[in-house]
Amino acid sequence: MRIKVLLMGAACGAAMTGMARAERGVDGQVNVIMWQAPSTMNPYLSTGSKDIIAASAVLEPLAVFVPDGALAPRLAAEIPSVANGGIATDLRSVTWKLRPGLIWSDGSPVTAADVAFTAAYCMDPAGGCAQLAKFDGIDKVEALDPLTLRISFATPRPDPFSAFVGAQTPVLQQAQFRGCTGAAAPGCTQQNFQPIGTGPFRVTGFRTNDAVLLEANPAYRDPDKPAFATLVLKGGGDAAAAARAVLETGEYDYAWNTQLAPDVIAGMEAKGLGRVEAAFGSLVELIHVNLSDPSPDLPEAERSTLKHPHPILSDPAVRRALSLAIDRSLLTDIGYGPAGQPTCNLVPAPAAWASDNTACLTQDIAGARALLDGAGWVPGSDGIREKDGHRLHLLFQTSVNAVRQDFQALIKQWWQEIGVETELKSVDPSVFFGGDAGSPDTFQKFHADLEMFANNFEGSNPEPYLARQGCDKVPGPDNQWQGENISRYCNPEYDRLLAEMSQTVDPAERGAMGRRLNDMLTRDSDAIIPLVYRGTSSAYANTLGGVVLNAWDSELWNVADWHRTR
Amino acid sequence: MAERASLWQRLRPQRGAMIGLWVLALLVVFVLLGPWLWRIAPTHIDIRARNQGLSWAHPLGTDQLGRDMMARLMAGGRISLAVAMAVMPITLGLGGLVGLLAGYFRRLDGVLMRLTELFLALPLLPLLLLMVTLFREPLARHLGPPGGSFVLIVLAIGLTSWMAVARILRGEVLALKERGFIEAARAIGTRPGAMLWRHVLPNVASPVVVAATLGMATAITTESALSFLGLGFPPDYPTLGRLLHDAMDQMQQYPLRALLPGLMIAVTVLAVNAVGEGLREALDPRSGSR
Numbered sequence: 022m023r024i025k026v027l028l029m030g031a032a033c034g035a036a037m038t039g040m041a042r043a044e045r046g047v048d049g050q051v052n053v054i055m056w057q058a059p060s061t062m063n064p065y066l067s068t069g070s071k072d073i074i075a076a077s078a079v080l081e082p083l084a085v086f087v088p089d090g091a092l093a094p095r096l097a098a099e100i101p102s103v104a105n106g107g108i109a110t111d112l113r114s115v116t117w118k119l120r121p122g123l124i125w126s127d128g129s130p131v132t133a134a135d136v137a138f139t140a141a142y143c144m145d146p147a148g149g150c151a152q153l154a155k156f157d158g159i160d161k162v163e164a165l166d167p168l169t170l171r172i173s174f175a176t177p178r179p180d181p182f183s184a185f186v187g188a189q190t191p192v193l194q195q196a197q198f199r200g201c202t203g204a205a206a207p208g209c210t211q212q213n214f215q216p217i218g219t220g221p222f223r224v225t226g227f228r229t230n231d232a233v234l235l236e237a238n239p240a241y242r243d244p245d246k247p248a249f250a251t252l253v254l255k256g257g258g259d260a261a262a263a264a265r266a267v268l269e270t271g272e273y274d275y276a277w278n279t280q281l282a283p284d285v286i287a288g289m290e291a292k293g294l295g296r297v298e299a300a301f302g303s304l305v306e307l308i309h310v311n312l313s314d315p316s317p318d319l320p321e322a323e324r325s326t327l328k329h330p331h332p333i334l335s336d337p338a339v340r341r342a343l344s345l346a347i348d349r350s351l352l353t354d355i356g357y358g359p360a361g362q363p364t365c366n367l368v369p370a371p372a373a374w375a376s377d378n379t380a381c382l383t384q385d386i387a388g389a390r391a392l393l394d395g396a397g398w399v400p401g402s403d404g405i406r407e408k409d410g411h412r413l414h415l416l417f418q419t420s421v422n423a424v425r426q427d428f429q430a431l432i433k434q435w436w437q438e439i440g441v442e443t444e445l446k447s448v449d450p451s452v453f454f455g456g457d458a459g460s461p462d463t464f465q466k467f468h469a470d471l472e473m474f475a476n477n478f479e480g481s482n483p484e485p486y487l488a489r490q491g492c493d494k495v496p497g498p499d500n501q502w503q504g505e506n507i508s509r510y511c512n513p514e515y516d517r518l519l520a521e522m523s524q525t526v527d528p529a530e531r532g533a534m535g536r537r538l539n540d541m542l543t544r545d546s547d548a549i550i551p552l553v554y555r556g557t558s559s560a561y562a563n564t565l566g567g568v569v570l571n572a573w574d575s576e577l578w579n580v581a582d583w584h585r586t587r
Numbered sequence: 588m589a590e591r592a593s594l595w596q597r598l599r600p601q602r603g604a605m606i607g608l609w610v611l612a613l614l615v616v617f618v619l620l621g622p623w624l625w626r627i628a629p630t631h632i633d634i635r636a637r638n639q640g641l642s643w644a645h646p647l648g649t650d651q652l653g654r655d656m657m658a659r660l661m662a663g664g665r666i667s668l669a670v671a672m673a674v675m676p677i678t679l680g681l682g683g684l685v686g687l688l689a690g691y692f693r694r695l696d697g698v699l700m701r702l703t704e705l706f707l708a709l710p711l712l713p714l715l716l717l718m719v720t721l722f723r724e725p726l727a728r729h730l731g732p733p734g735g736s737f738v739l740i741v742l743a744i745g746l747t748s749w750m751a752v753a754r755i756l757r758g759e760v761l762a763l764k765e766r767g768f769i770e771a772a773r774a775i776g777t778r779p780g781a782m783l784w785r786h787v788l789p790n791v792a793s794p795v796v797v798a799a800t801l802g803m804a805t806a807i808t809t810e811s812a813l814s815f816l817g818l819g820f821p822p823d824y825p826t827l828g829r830l831l832h833d834a835m836d837q838m839q840q841y842p843l844r845a846l847l848p849g850l851m852i853a854v855t856v857l858a859v860n861a862v863g864e865g866l867r868e869a870l871d872p873r874s875g876s877r
Contacts, residue, residue: 261836282651282836284638317728351634355651421817423836427652430823434632444732447822452720462720 046237046250048585051565053577054273056263058230058256063213064189065143066206068151073188074277075233075254077575079126079218080191083117083136083170084182086573088300090371090481092182096120096131096192096219101181103526112177112526117185119168125194126223126238133164136185138195140172147203155183155190179526180482187480188575192219221247221581231256241581248567248584261285267560268295275568276560277576282424283358286558295563299360299556302572303370303486304477306361306428308417308550309507310340315416315468322498325467327509332411334470338396339413340547343471345392346435348384353553355431356424364554367490368483368539373532378544381551389439398440406440415470418446420453425473428552458501465496467507475555481573484522484531487538490549491516508548515541597869604865610858614851618664627655629662629825638841650833650844654825663827664851666820667807670741671859674806677745678752679799685749686756687783687791691764700757703750711747712812718743719818736820744809752798759791793870800863804856811852827852 059075061067083097092100098118101107107116123131140162143150150156160173162184172184184190194217201209214227221241226234233254237247255273258266263276268289279286279297286297314329323329333339349363365381368374398406398413406413417433419425426447433443446469448462453474461468478486488494489505492512496504515538522534542549559576561568566586571578598604637653639645647656689699719739727735763769764787772786807827813819814828822829827848834844 284840285837288840317724355634355637423833426817426822426833430630430652430654431632431634433823434630445821445823446732447817449716449816449818460720461724468724 044245045241045247048248048250050251050253051249051275051583051585052253052255052273053275053277054255054258054263054266055277056256056258056260057278059233059254060230061213062216062224062227062233063193064191065148065150065152065193066213071256071277074575074577076191076216077188077220077577078222078235078252078254078580079220079224079238080193080216081219082187082191083119083185084187085575085578086187086481086571087578088569088571088573090302090573092186092481094120096123108181112174112179112181114171114173115178115181116165117170117172119170120242121168123219123242124240125217125219126240127194127217128240129194129196130167131192131194131219132167133170134167135195136170136192137162137164138198139190139193140184142193142198142202142206143190145203145206148206150206152189157183159184177524179523179531180484182482183480187573188578189479194218222252225251243581246581248582252580264289264297264560267562268292268297271295271562274562274565279558279560280360281558282356283354283360286358286560289560293563295561295565297360297558297560298570299558300570300572300576301362301370301554301556302477303368303483304475304555304557304572305364305367305369305551306356306473306475306553306555307367308343308432308471308473308552309464309467310334310343310548310550311467311470311472311509312511312548313467313509315470317468325509326497327495327511331470333413333415336396337547338392339398340550342389342392342439343436343441344381344547344550345385345389346439346441347381347432347550347552348435349382349552351384352428352431355427357553357555360556360558362554364551365543366539366551366554367542367549368478368487368535369551369554371481371483373528374483374535374539376536376539376544378540380544384435386435386438393439400440404440405442412442413440414442414444416444416446417471417473418448418453418469419473420450421447422450428473456503458503463502464507465502465504467496467509472507473552483535487535488519488523490538490542491519508542510542510546510548512541512546594869598865601865601868603861604868607858607861607865610854611862614664614855614858615668618661618668621661622658622665625655625657625661627658629654629658630823631655631658638837640843647847648841648843650830651837656844656847659825659830660827660847660851662825663830663848664855666737666824666826667810667852667855670737670744670810671803671806673737673741674745674748675799675803677741678749678802678806679795680749681745682749682752682798682802683756683795686753687760687787689753690757690760691779691783691787696757699753703753706747707750709747711809712816714747715743715809715813716816716818719813732821733824736824740810740813740819744806748802748805748809752795752802755794755798756791759794760787763787763790793867796870797863797867800859800866804859804863807852807856807859 055071057071059072061072062076064073064076081095084092084094084100087093094100096119098120101115101117119133125131143152144156158174160175162172165171197212197217201212215224221238222235223238225236235252237250260279260281264279264281266273267276269292271294290296311325311334312331313325313327314331315325319329353361353363363382365378366376393406398408401407429445433445436443452460452462453464456463464472464474490510494504494506495509496502518534518538522531525531543551557572559570564586566584567582569579633653636649637651639649641648645655649655685699689696722739726739730738769786772782811828814826815832817832820826830848831845838845
């Protein structure tokens with residue numbers, strides 16, 4: 022009891038001192054370690070999340086995603102909607118109003134012309150902009166007056182929140198980047214390393230792939246923020262070393278992306294200097310079932326293509342049995358601990374899109390056996406099932422990664438119990454995810470029967486993600502093996518519903534359609550076998566206050582609110 | 588027979604070599620006979636018994652999935668030793684051939700030694716990785732996944748580790764060529780083939796034996812390095828390098844899991860080296876006075 026009172030007193034004290042010191046630059050320095058070091062401060066020239074996160078302390082978009090996946094205005098005064106007239110009724114344009122009185126860190130005013138310039142900067146055909154996909158389908162971006170911006174689309178857009186929403190597409194200062202458009206963009210070292218922004222910090226020093234030094238932006242719109250006078254982003258090491266620097270040695274206040282085994286983290290946390298927390302976005306560890314035949318006897322250009330259905334996995338009973346035999350809770354406990362949740366969904370969030378599909382969460386070995394028996398797969402002399410001369414032997418591949426190899430071993434044992442023989446293969450991650458059309462071992466080529474990896478989508482609109490599972494997105498020789506429909510799932514009904522969704526505006530209706538599409542891929546067909554809904558974990562010191570993890574946007578999205586507690 | 592006996596007699600007094608032999612014999616017994624006595628399968632997962640320390644049920648503990656460490660070490664050691672044994676004839680054959688020819692025939696010397704240098708200069712690991720990527724699938728198709736990997740790794744290591752043998756042999760042959768009995772044999776018209784077989788080969792046998800044992804040690808470490816990188820054998824095949832790889836993440840909590848396979852690699856390599864060193868001493872006529 023006394024301890025509790027004392028603790029409450031301490032908490033009050035901390036809160037009061039925190040409040041009393043709500044002033045800019047009084048909390049000294051905050052040290053952030055990112056084990057992949059930032060190599061630029063311009064997110065338009067890099068797809069690396071390390072660079073996007075670093076830049077987000079300086080550059081701001083019109084709106085950001087908050088931790089539950091919803092939108093919040095940043096440089097915009099409000100989020101446009103059909104109700105407030107921001108989104109045109111024909112869905113072909115969106116009008117943003119800027120917050121009045123905004124100034125850049127060099128003291129000049131922020132105008133809609135800066136935003137329009139940024140759009141032109143990225144859409145310049147000679148530029149090779151890394152975020153071009155976010156500007157996909159934009160017809161023109163024009164500044165109507167200094168505070169009003171209109172983005173027009175070539176076709177109706179039910180969800181227009183792509184460009185200038187989220188840390189990937191912040192607003193650049195026209196005056197600074199005027200000479201850096203097109204082919205000149207990568208050469209503007211000074212501009213790309215020290216962009217002038219509107220965010221809580223400004224760059225004072227940039228050492229590529231080593232460290233970024235920042236100080237509080239004197240022109241930041243909230244006069245009491247940020248609480249820290251300086252921010253240091255240091256790169257180097259690996260996930261374990263970064264977590265150790267925060268949790269065991271206390272040299273750093275915050276470590277990005279500390280994906281480690283649960284008991285490793287628990288051991289580090291035992292020091293009491295800090296903790297690891299996970300933010301849940303849309304990342305799901307899943308198994309793709311190959312519905313096409315990967316047999317090496319086929320000609321190279323026909324392996325794993327729609328021409329040849331899979332001799333074993335075309336049988337829905339086999340796919341269902343494989344899914345039923347997996348104990349997802351155990352996988353989660355072993356691989357991710359608190360940074361994971363068992364799931365049956367491809368789209369686990371946002372809430373309006375997450376299906377209530379939970380039937381797969383209980384492992385059912387007996388049920389899986391019965392299913393295979395019923396489908397005519399009978400155990401042979403060595404316990405492995407056979408049917409029509411096909412032995413239930415499957416090649417299961419994934420990337421080289423300690424957790425994934427543990428998962429492979431566990432799943433192999435469960436499948437052994439239902440009479441399925443599994444051959445395991447692990448591929449070097451740089452090859453597996455490399456996307457090289459000449460390599461036989463990429464996840465797109467899928468020269469295996471099953472493969473496991475994690476996938477997610479950016480922003481909080483799952484529609485493009487679901488659209489990637491359409492029949493026209495199957496990887497094959499005609500598109501240099503670049504599709505994302507890895508399972509080679511082809512269902513006219515799915516494609517029809519997708520087309521219908523792209524014409525639907527009502528969020529509730531869109532969510533319902535999304536859930537239906539998700540269920541078609543997972544529960545109904547077992548073309549995709551989801552395993553674990555994964556969080557992205559970060560470690561932070563107990564003395565660092567104000568941290569709110571956010572998996573939908575940059576981890577530094579609220580760095581202005583960070584402060585020192587104690 | 589008499590010669591062999593004398594080799595044994597020369598080897599006996601060398602403590603290092605005898606210790607190495609004993610350790611090697613114990614290791615062979617452990618990995619070959621062990622599985623007959625210790626019947627737990629190395630890949631059997633008992634998830635309730637994960638991360639256990641030393642106990643009667645699991646004398647060397649269990650790993651992060653509850654697989655028995657002793658059974659895994661036996662299986663891993665067996666693969667490592669098998670790879671080493673299989674690599675040896677390849678390095679001996681290739682290296683011996685190149686070394687003999689280069690040393691004996693002056694015309695071939697330049698070409699073959701440049702070839703040897705070329706192979707020495709090749710970055711070994713990237714080359715091995717490339718071979719694994721290119722040939723794993725066709726070999727696995729014809730010989731089954733473990734068999735295919737075994738052949739692939741043995742060939743890959745063998746084809747990239749014969750250079751030392753070739754260089755040693757060439758030097759020996761060059762020196763031997765000037766000796767009186769060779770000149771005498773040549774004078775009576777012995778053909779090159781017979782010359783190599785009858786007169787040269789028996790006289791360079793001792794450095795070859797030594798090079799072979801040392802090559803075995805290299806093969807063990809190379810195989811472990813490949814497995815450690817997650818390549819080589821399929822992931823469910825416990826090899827010593829794979830065991831090390833699996834133990835890496837939790838090295839601080841469970842140091843024993845990394846120490847045991849690491850120690851086994853080190854002990855095997857040291858024992859093989861000690862035997863090789865002893866053989867060199869025993870076979871060297873100049874050290875006969877010891």
